[in-house]
Amino acid sequence: MQDKPVTQNDVGVAFSRHDHAHCADATLARAEAAALTRGARLTPVRRRALEILLEEHRALGAYEVLDRLAADGFGKQPPVAYRALEFLVENGLAHRVRRLNAFTACMHPGETHMPVFLICRVCHAVAEASATPVRAALDRAAAELGFTVERTNVEALGLCPACHDLACTGVST
Amino acid sequence: MQDKPVTQNDVGVAFSRHDHAHCADATLARAEAAALTRGARLTPVRRRALEILLEEHRALGAYEVLDRLAADGFGKQPPVAYRALEFLVENGLAHRVRRLNAFTACMHPGETHMPVFLICRVCHAVAEASATPVRAALDRAAAELGFTVERTNVEALGLCPACHDLACTGVST
DNA sequence: CTTGACCTGTTATGTCATAACATAGACAAG
């Protein structure tokens, strides 16, 4: 369980150049392990949906996932995609990005965590950032008001390193 | 500009008993001042939309706002509400709560701030919590990855103090 | 082989959001 052959820091992979085929495979493997541990059944549709999400470091709309599933011979009605995605989210294998009405694969399934998303408004890459300090600050703010936090969405829109650099250098046109 | 007759702490009002008529009036007045400062035109529909949002400390769907606007003699097609709400959001007089696909009045318009929402899943009250530390933590996490944060959504779902107490005491039924 | 739990698929519908176009007042330039 500790032979994770992580190529780089895990957090923020979305923004670094990397061997994505490897990255996706490894994440899928971790997801399978996590599902097994939880006794969650990663059936063909669900697994395929996860693979689809893993193809890119961005968020996909449910209907986008649906089209790909349908192309692979699965059902072609919305609930097919929504159910698979719901399963993935419930089991911590994917996350919902509310700002985009879309879904993205979880990059470190198994570990319980509060996702913090960094969404590039130019290239639409989505990265999961380190959440612990944010969560702590949030808990503290909530506690001041006597509020009990159960679930959170933390999403930031902005520029990823690559697009930021482009914006700075290539303003000429 | 500094004669704010704030009845209580401003942050978290939603969860405290308070003179809401006063709270709403005062917030509306601050919103008007803020709009004036920005040179933003708080026209009748827009103003009415804001009043509607201010009636309760919860988030209202666009169509809910629309119905109320229509009842008051304004247009009854979706864009009427969406445009008014968009204006309010753009000008910092209201916020969008993505988790609920809904909108809520800003409780301290004028002050630039990153909203942090605490949403009670039982009574649906929505409070704006103190955001600064959360924002700082988020900025730090983003900076580690070279990401530039522009806008954020931070939303926590859970139990407000009142509903939490009820859940603890009144489990019998 | 029947039952019950769970998964997949369907039809139909509901909810949220916006594109594109039409009209009306505000106001400065002519």
Place this chain on the structure above:
DNA sequence: CTTGTCTATGTTATGACATAACAGGTCAAG
């Protein structure tokens, strides 16, 4: 006063996202 432009409001129509309700299929437990 009129014309052009800007902004706001309103409309029709459509697009995008999401779920309720039901039908059939698999499979292990009894």
